[in-house]
Amino acid sequence: MSDNDSTLDYDENDLIDSPLSQVLQEDNEQIEILIYRLPDSDWTLEVVNQNGTSTVWDETFPSDQEALSVALDGIKAAGGIQAFSELSDLEAKNNIFPESLTRH
Secondary structure: OOHHHHHHHOOHHHOEEOOOOEEEEEOOEEEEEEEEEOOOOOEEEEEEEOOOOEEEEOOOEOOHHHHHHHHHHHHHHHOOHHHHHHHHHHHHHHOOOOOOEEEO
16 A cells, blocks of 8 residues: 555544644734644645635645744735735635645
8 A cells, every 4th residue: 555545544533733723813804824734744734714715735844833934924925914814815716826825
């Protein structure tokens, strides 16, 4: 069995949540940074805004700290929490996705 096949034995109950996952708030806008992985896997990064728009990075990260840094850098580059949230909603509505991101 290949490594890819072994992940089929896992379900969401096997997810390991990082203690670095957190909710950030700016004015009346909030987003949730979710960092999680399956056993023996790299970390997945997902950011969910208060409208439920989910941004999931295609790449995985060797450490949860690296995933958090990428999320915080992305939020800062967008212009803050509100701007990131608005951009996420706009991109999801128009099906425009940066190369490294997958919207759900």
